[in-house]
Amino acid sequence: MAVAVSDFCRRAKAMASPTEVREALALLSEDEDFRVRTLTDTEPEVSPLGPFAVVDILRGTQPSLAAQRQACGYYDVVQELTRVREEKTPVAPAPVVVPEVPTFAPPPPRPAPAGDGDGAGGAKADKAARRGTESVQERIAPRKRAASAEPEHEQEESLEAEPRFLRRELPKPRGRYTQVAAPKGSFQILTRAEGRDILDSAVAQSEHRFTLLKSLGEQYNGAKGELTMVDLESVLRRHELLETLAAKERQGILSAYADQRGAAGRVAWALGLSPSELQKLIGTLGLQQEAEEVRERFRREALGARHLTQRLDLLGRDKYLADLGIKKRFTDSLRKELEGLVRDELPGARDLPGLALAVARKHGAPQELVLRAIERLGLAGTLREQLNSDQSLP
Known part of the structure; x- marks a missing residue:
């Protein structure tokens, strides 16, 4: 249609x-x-x-x-x-001004002149007389259209008589209006000599083989249908580009582990991979030991933090501690330490916020972090009972 x-x-x-x-x-x-x-x-x-x-x-x-x-x-x-x-009709719609459509009816024919000379002379005389009575401003001023003399109900009927244009749902475009993806190239193109330049450019633009597979899979078919990882690795090995890509992947993964402080979940997110794809790529590259060494370094750093503020801040990063596998060890160690700190300040405190303030001032930590740690480590209930019992004593 x-x-x-x-x-x-x-x-x-x-x-x-x-x-x-x-x-x-x-x-x-x-x-x-x-x-x-x-x-x-x-x-x-x-x-x-x-x-x-x-x-x-x-x-x-x-x-x-x-x-x-x-x-x-x-x-x-x-x-x-x-x-x-x-568009959606507003709650209090403003009156819609319908533009007046000009009509293009041909002008009525002029009456036949009585004579050639008299008619031309009379028209020129009338035109000269009108120009003589009008000023320059009046002649160049825009002409104001006279107000319509029709009653309001007649105007509404005339508007209702106009054709109404209501849309209906149409099927999706077909034929020459259909938008289709470009046809994919043959896998044989990548195996030929000119395929090396294509792969070399694609490797330079990709961080790892999964993004490379996705990019080339949209343009080329595989040996038996869709382009697979086996097809990609075989053609990279054929053009001696697999080692170049592997070296780039090793550097990128180890740098990401250092930037994300050993958190594997954030490493996968930064590289655009799923956790399973990241582990598969690490296994293919043989980086299990190097990645574990980086994670162990940040585990020791988290568990051996010297300043109280650093340890209290890490307590709020549950996902990071769980990713490193030290959440239980860290919370147990911090609970034991915090119990000793509040025990020393308990005799002079009147309530829990005051106790947190005393610990924070003594050790140079924010009061909000100390109070939050007391609540999260399950110490608040016991400390409130002890404070209430101390105040009840004479």
């Missing part, structure tokens, strides 16, 4: 974009499809006629009037109004 309308508009000297054609066809119901084909199968009587002019003709407008509206831009206003009506 869209192809037929587009071809009809082309023959009517009003080329239309696919979007404009579909917006116009959305104004028609399914029952009117046969009328569209009846019109588009014939040759245009007048021109120009766009897709909205075709809809207007099907609604009963004369082709000559539709051509005039197409030439003066009437259907551009119609298209804009159609888009506005699709």
Whole structure:
């Protein structure tokens, strides 16, 4: 249907974009499809006629009037109004001002002059008399259109008589309007000599073989269908590029482990891999020992933090401690340490915030972190009971 309308508009000297054609066809119901084909199968009587002019003709407008509206831009206003009506109506909508559509009726014929000389002379005299009575400002000023004398109810009826443009859901584009992916190249291209340049450029732009597989899989097929990791590694090995890629992967993985302080989950996120893909890549490259050494270094650093503020801050990073596998050891060690610190300040404290403030001032840590650690380590209930019992004593 869209192809037929587009071809009809082309023959009517009003080329239309696919979007404009579909917006116009959305104004028609399914029952009117046969009328569209009846019109588009014939040759245009007048021109120009766009897709909205075709809809207007099907609604009963004369082709000559539709051509005039197409030439003066009437259907551009119609298209804009159609888009506005699709938007959500506000709670208190403002009155919509309907633009007045100019009519293009031919001017009435002038009365025949009584004589050639008298008619020409009389017209010139009338024109000169009018120019003599009008000033320059009055002649160049815009002409004000007289207010309509029709009653309000008649104006509403005339607006209701105008064709209503309501959209309907259309099927997905087909034919030449369908957007399809570009055809994939053959796997044999990558195995030839020119395939080395393609792979060399792709390796330089990829961080690891998984992104390389995704990039090349969108452009080339594999040996037996979709491009697989086995196909990719074989063709890289054929062009002696697999070692280059492996060296790049080793450096990237170890750098990511150092940047993320040994957290494997964040390493996988930084490299755009799933945890299983990261472990598979580490196993392929033989980096298990190096990665574990980096993780062990950060484990010792977390467990051996000297300043109390550092240890209290790590307590709020549950996922990081769980990733390193030291969450239980760390929390047990910090609980034991914090119990000794609050025991020393307990006699002079009146409430839990005051106790946290005393510990924080003595050890140079924020009060909020100390109070949060007391709550998270399960010490708050016992400390409140001890504070209440101390205050009850005479």
